[in-house]
Amino acid sequence: MGMKLKSVDISKTASASAIVFNALRKAIVDGDLEVGQPLRQDDIAQMFNTSRIPVREAISRLEEQGLVKTQRYRGAVVSGLSAEEAAEIFDLRALIEPEIIRRSVPLMTEKGLRRARRFCEDFSNSNDPMTWGDLNRDFHSELYAASRLKYHLDVVDNAMDRVDRYLRAQLVLSDGMERASREHLGMLEACEKRDADLAAARTAEHIRGAKESLLEHLTELSA
Amino acid sequence: MGMKLKSVDISKTASASAIVFNALRKAIVDGDLEVGQPLRQDDIAQMFNTSRIPVREAISRLEEQGLVKTQRYRGAVVSGLSAEEAAEIFDLRALIEPEIIRRSVPLMTEKGLRRARRFCEDFSNSNDPMTWGDLNRDFHSELYAASRLKYHLDVVDNAMDRVDRYLRAQLVLSDGMERASREHLGMLEACEKRDADLAAARTAEHIRGAKESLLEHLTELSA
DNA sequence: ATATCGCATATTGGATCCAATATCTGGAGT
DNA sequence: ACTCCAGATATTGGATCCAATATGCGATAT
Numbered sequence: 001m002g003m004k005l006k007s008v009d010i011s012k013t014a015s016a017s018a019i020v021f022n023a024l025r026k027a028i029v030d031g032d033l034e035v036g037q038p039l040r041q042d043d044i045a046q047m048f049n050t051s052r053i054p055v056r057e058a059i060s061r062l063e064e065q066g067l068v069k070t071q072r073y074r075g076a077v078v079s080g081l082s083a084e085e086a087a088e089i090f091d092l093r094a095l096i097e098p099e100i101i102r103r104s105v106p107l108m109t110e111k112g113l114r115r116a117r118r119f120c121e122d123f124s125n126s127n128d129p130m131t132w133g134d135l136n137r138d139f140h141s142e143l144y145a146a147s148r149l150k151y152h153l154d155v156v157d158n159a160m161d162r163v164d165r166y167l168r169a170q171l172v173l174s175d176g177m178e179r180a181s182r183e184h185l186g187m188l189e190a191c192e193k194r195d196a197d198l199a200a201a202r203t204a205e206h207i208r209g210a211k212e213s214l215l216e217h218l219t220e221l222s223a
Numbered sequence: 224m225g226m227k228l229k230s231v232d233i234s235k236t237a238s239a240s241a242i243v244f245n246a247l248r249k250a251i252v253d254g255d256l257e258v259g260q261p262l263r264q265d266d267i268a269q270m271f272n273t274s275r276i277p278v279r280e281a282i283s284r285l286e287e288q289g290l291v292k293t294q295r296y297r298g299a300v301v302s303g304l305s306a307e308e309a310a311e312i313f314d315l316r317a318l319i320e321p322e323i324i325r326r327s328v329p330l331m332t333e334k335g336l337r338r339a340r341r342f343c344e345d346f347s348n349s350n351d352p353m354t355w356g357d358l359n360r361d362f363h364s365e366l367y368a369a370s371r372l373k374y375h376l377d378v379v380d381n382a383m384d385r386v387d388r389y390l391r392a393q394l395v396l397s398d399g400m401e402r403a404s405r406e407h408l409g410m411l412e413a414c415e416k417r418d419a420d421l422a423a424a425r426t427a428e429h430i431r432g433a434k435e436s437l438l439e440h441l442t443e444l445s446a
Numbered sequence: 447a448t449a450t451c452g453c454a455t456a457t458t459g460g461a462t463c464c465a466a467t468a469t470c471t472g473g474a475g476t
Numbered sequence: 477a478c479t480c481c482a483g484a485t486a487t488t489g490g491a492t493c494c495a496a497t498a499t500g501c502g503a504t505a506t
Contacts, residue, residue: 015295015459017283041488051461053276056489057283060240064287066377072238073467073488088374095322096315151311154289155378238489264458274491279459296458296497 017054020044021061028067028078030133031165035080039068065158081162083218089163090211096156097144097207098200101187104147105196113192116142120188124181132177133168139184143191143199170214183209240277243267244284251290251301253356254388258303262291288381304385306441312386313434319379320367320430321423324410327370328419336415339365343411347404355400356391362407366414366422393437406432 014022024044027033039059041052048055059076062068070076081089119139126135137160144153160167170176183206190199237245247267250256262282264275271278282299285291293299304312342362349358360383367376383390393399406429413422 013295017459040486042486052488053460053462057280057459060280061283061287064284070488072236074469075488085374088372091372092319092375092378095318099318149311149314151308151382152315155315159374240489263456265456275458276490276492293458297499298458 015054016048016050017057017061020048020050020054021058023048024058024062025065025067025161028062029161029164031168033078035078037078039076039078041075066162081166083215086163086166086218087211087215089159090207090214093156093159093163094204094207094211096152096159097140098204100144100147100149100152100156101191101203102196102200103149104144105191105194105199107146107148108143108191108194109146112142112146113188116188116191120181120184123184129168129172132171133164136167136171136180136184137164143187166214166218167210170210170217173217174213176210176213179209179213180206238277239271239273240280240284243271243273243277244281246271247281247285248288248290248384251285252384252387254391256301258301260301262299262301264298289385304389306438309386309389309441310434310438312382313430313437316379316382316386317427317430317434319375319382320363321427323367323370323372323375323379324414324426325419325423326372327367328414328417328422330369330371331366331414331417332369335365335369336411339411339414343404343407346407352391352395355394356387359390359394359403359407360387366410389437389441390433393433393440396440397436399433399436402432402436403429 024033024039033039041055041059044055044058045052059068059070063070063076067079068076069079116139119135119142123132123135123139126132140160141153144156147153171180183202186202187199187206190196190202247256247262256262264278264282267278268275282291282293286293286299290302291299292302339362342358342365346355346358346362349355363383364376367379370376394403406425409425410422410429413419413425
């Protein structure tokens with residue numbers, strides 16, 4: 001079996017429902033689909049040139065993730081968050097992510113730290129608000145990856161998915177971007193110093209700050 | 224519209240896929256389906272006297288919850304946990320649940336506390352291992368409910384779903400039951416004294432204890 | 447005897463069709 | 477004008493059918 005073939009595990013090629021699921025998930029998280037917007041099975045099926053069956057499976061998975069809400073015979077709509085719900089999710093993040101990074105720091109490699117620094121710098125230097133969200137998540141994910149805490153990471157990923165659009169809104173408004181850059185650097189430096197507790201504390205502060213800033217803007221908007 | 228009719232919101236009557244989903248979820252969590260056991264769509268469809276379509280939706284939702292694992296064209300199997308994975312989930316619980324109870328305590332009503340005490344006593348007095356798992360979860364859920372932290376509760380529910388079978392195993396073995404009863408009472412009394420920090424500390428201790436006990440037995444089993 | 451191939455069977459993924467429900471529209475009656 | 481109802485239309489939920497893939501088994505060649 002020593003063949004020089006670029007082999008692909010064909011059992012892992014995506015099914016139609018997986019493709020639709022990922023596309024819809026990204027569109028919702030990125031805010032390309034507005035909150036409350038109905039997801040018409042037929043329309044989506046036509047867009048992906050498939051039948052409604054994979055679309056329905058995708059939608060039911062999205063519902064399980066809390067990204068859409070369906071009512072029987074009425075279809076699914078993109079689900080939004082009240083300020084309280086967003087705040088609660090930030091609270092959960094502020095609880096979990098510091099612990100993840102605490103356990104990640106001792107396991108981080110030099111390579112991983114370099115990647116993180118790269119994301120951090122790209123984030124700071126980027127002037128394109130569209131990429132901020134991605135770079136922000138790349139940075140966080142890179143720092144957390146070494147922990148190997150699969151389940152924690154799943155939970156955090158879902159939490160971030162749900163508040164991603166609020167996060168980006170918060171980065172764009174006021175001094176959000178500048179502040180995030182500064183705080184990211186602080187987190188990174190703590191990791192580079194291998195100071196797990198400091199990294200955890202700064203992560204907690206970073207998330208709590210984002211929450212506060214977000215809430216100010218939300219109440220400001222609704223006022 | 225002042226009719227004396229026991230009205231039912233018909234839009235919330237369960238769809239076939241919801242019924243199948245709930246039934247499978249319960250069967251998996253309760254351990255009625257063994258880890259690794261394949262879920263044949265046709266068999267399940269026949270059991271519920273329906274077609275495979277709702278079954279497939281149910282299975283994809285279960286997969287999203289991490290309760291089954293599917294491989295393309297090979298179907299779904301009940302997913303199990305390694306000792307490390309179980310330990311990680313207990314760690315997450317030990318992180319979140321104390322915080323939930325801390326925020327729940329100030330909001331608990333006398334009524335809620337009475338219900339919790341009832342669950343606690345029923346748990347202690349029960350000699351039927353089959354009901355321990357349910358009463359255990361009822362007790363925890365009752366204490367957490369007042370917090371109104373919907374998202375936190377969702378996360379914890381999923382975490383408990385995943386480790387439920389290990390939890391029950393741990394209760395049955397050795398002094399698990401006796402110890403859990405004692406610790407539950409400690410948590411409850413802290414709540415009744417409205418001592419949120421103490422309740423949180425005891426909850427953390429309870430969960431960490433369960434984890435340790437579980438790991439001992441697991442390594443013992445595999446040794 | 448063993449490995450391999452090819453076919454039969456089982457099972458899943460997806461398409462199409464039908465049924466159940468919701469929503470919209472237009473008209474009748476007041 | 478306004479309300480209410482009936483039918484038309486749109487949409488979802490589910491059943492049935494077909495295609496793609498995996499699995500099991502026996503025949504065959506070495």
